[in-house]
Amino acid sequence: MEARMSSNPTSDLTALIRTIPDFPKPGIQFRDITTLLADGDGLRDLTAALAEIARPLDPDLIVGIEARGFILGAALALSIGKGFVPVRKKGKLPGKTVGIDYVLEYGTDRLEMHEGQVPQGSRVLLVDDLIATGGTANAAAQLLREQGAIVLMALFAIDLPALGGIAALEADGVAARAIMTFDGH
Numbered sequence: 001m002e003a004r005m006s007s008n009p010t011s012d013l014t015a016l017i018r019t020i021p022d023f024p025k026p027g028i029q030f031r032d033i034t035t036l037l038a039d040g041d042g043l044r045d046l047t048a049a050l051a052e053i054a055r056p057l058d059p060d061l062i063v064g065i066e067a068r069g070f071i072l073g074a075a076l077a078l079s080i081g082k083g084f085v086p087v088r089k090k091g092k093l094p095g096k097t098v099g100i101d102y103v104l105e106y107g108t109d110r111l112e113m114h115e116g117q118v119p120q121g122s123r124v125l126l127v128d129d130l131i132a133t134g135g136t137a138n139a140a141a142q143l144l145r146e147q148g149a150i151v152l153m154a155l156f157a158i159d160l161p162a163l164g165g166i167a168a169l170e171a172d173g174v175a176a177r178a179i180m181t182f183d184g185h
């Protein structure tokens, strides 16, 4: 079985994910969420599945990672009545920022957020569409912790367990869950 659901929503969300081989480079099976986003029932059911996990945690804020984490994070925030804070790639935010450099497969990148937007001691839920190696989510969680936030959980629509991202987050003490799981890279 190539794809699995961790819960049981009314529509088969995995069937709404389109897989595009060899994008953006040979050997990568790109898991494209735009086909799910364009399906009204799918978007509603995915948001409901995220909300079912998020609501009992009662976060103060939802923090979403650019770019696809903005779409799902904002949908989730709206659905559970919480505010949304964006973590962006470098140079995009207009106000004073705090940031973190992190290592990619080739070279480094930087994530930033507005200073003071996540108050010290706030309980936050980190959201992104997909976790692969976990490098991006790990950097975002570290940045949030450096600001004094408590990262209740990192929550994803899709996990690629072959790449070990959830295990890496949990090894760093960040609880992590995903709605769907896909085999392979």
Ligand SMILES: O=P(O)(O)OC[C@H]1O[C@H](OP(=O)(O)OP(=O)(O)O)[C@H](O)[C@@H]1O
Pocket (backbone or CB within 6 Å): 065, 066, 067, 068, 069, 128, 129, 130, 131, 132, 133, 134, 135, 136, 137, 165
């Ligand atoms: O677990 P990792 O190995 O860090 O990979 C996962 C990250 O990669 C993708 O984003 P991408 O950098 O492609 O940006 P985008 O959302 O702007 O397309 C995805 O949305 C995650 O943020």
Ligand SMILES: Nc1ncnc2[nH]cnc12
Pocket (backbone or CB within 6 Å): 028, 029, 030, 031, 032, 130, 132, 160, 185
């Ligand atoms: N296989 C993949 N599909 C979609 N987004 C990704 N980000 C990192 N790996 C990915």
